[in-house]
Amino acid sequence: MPQPLATRAPAKINLTLHVLGRRADGYHDLESLVMFAGTGDDLRLEPARALALEVGGPTALLAGSDADNLVLKAARLLVERVEGLKVGTFHLTKRLPVAAGIGGGSSDAAAALRLLARRNGMTLSHPALREAARLTGADVPVCLEPRARMMRGAGEELGPALSLPRLFAVLVNPRVPVETPVVFKALGLQPGQGLSAAAHPALQAPSSDALLALLRETRNDLEPPAIKVEPVIGEALGLMRETPGCRLARMSGSGATVFGLYDDCDAAAKAGRQIRRLRPDWWVKATILR
Numbered sequence: 001m002p003q004p005l006a007t008r009a010p011a012k013i014n015l016t017l018h019v020l021g022r023r024a025d026g027y028h029d030l031e032s033l034v035m036f037a038g039t040g041d042d043l044r045l046e047p048a049r050a051l052a053l054e055v056g057g058p059t060a061l062l063a064g065s066d067a068d069n070l071v072l073k074a075a076r077l078l079v080e081r082v083e084g085l086k087v088g089t090f091h092l093t094k095r096l097p098v099a100a101g102i103g104g105g106s107s108d109a110a111a112a113l114r115l116l117a118r119r120n121g122m123t124l125s126h127p128a129l130r131e132a133a134r135l136t137g138a139d140v141p142v143c144l145e146p147r148a149r150m151m152r153g154a155g156e157e158l159g160p161a162l163s164l165p166r167l168f169a170v171l172v173n174p175r176v177p178v179e180t181p182v183v184f185k186a187l188g189l190q191p192g193q194g195l196s197a198a199a200h201p202a203l204q205a206p207s208s209d210a211l212l213a214l215l216r217e218t219r220n221d222l223e224p225p226a227i228k229v230e231p232v233i234g235e236a237l238g239l240m241r242e243t244p245g246c247r248l249a250r251m252s253g254s255g256a257t258v259f260g261l262y263d264d265c266d267a268a269a270k271a272g273r274q275i276r277r278l279r280p281d282w283w284v285k286a287t288i289l290r
Helices: 070-081 104-120 127-136 140-144 180-187 208-215 223-229 232-241 265-278
Strands: 005-014 018-022 028-048 052-056 087-093 149-153 167-173 248-251 258-262 283-289
Touching: 005 104, 005 140, 005 167, 028 104, 028 167, 070 087, 070 104, 070 127, 087 104, 104 127, 104 140, 127 140, 167 208, 167 232, 167 265, 180 223, 208 248, 223 232, 223 248, 232 248, 232 258, 232 265, 258 265, 265 283
Parallel strands: 052 087
Antiparallel strands: 005 028, 018 028, 028 087, 028 149, 028 283, 167 258, 167 283, 248 258
16 A cells, blocks of 8 residues: 655745736736745645545644645645546644745645655646646745745746755744735735835855845835734834844745844744743744755
């Protein structure tokens, strides 16, 4: 009998997020550098004749019903496109906060597609797999092969994988879900309207110091409207900036997760402990970004 397959669904961190403007179709054109964290959810596929999903873990109750879960959505889209696809029961261990700006659901969906690809001997470049990822959600394609890269457009344009130095980080979520459409609405761009701001710099960073210097020239254009929607994001950023050795603090995606960057794992761990003492009810994780 085939053995269960397993993979990690890492958190996706938007180190930068430049909003270029809003298109006539209502979507926003973006430029974003993403890296992936060492922390995430875990997904296992137990071979069976029918698709099913079981969810457990610390944040399982917030992950929504089976009908809403992107794992099953992605799997069903692939089943529709590949005749005779071998499937099974997914076991999702949910650790990441939801609606948090770190692509938890999207990474789970991408992990499901990776496991189905392994079960069926498909490559990750298979057209049906790519189409299923695209139709599941805007952030799923970049999570399919979790490597540092640039995203553009509404998330559908992916640059090549980038060889960037690893970064030592602390992720903080005040356990307040933030819906992405609400934040974009608060940004207030009308169709056809653009933002007049500096362009995203070219990514040439041979060292961590060079990458941090480059990141300081960038921004997250969704940070100000997200803070208006949920002021606690500003509080989280303030606490992060007060930790010793914080080189940069910024919000990821549309929030509410914020990240701080540090010189080494010890500094990141100390910062995480400091914030956890001050806000023991928040989700706090020291990690490495790659």
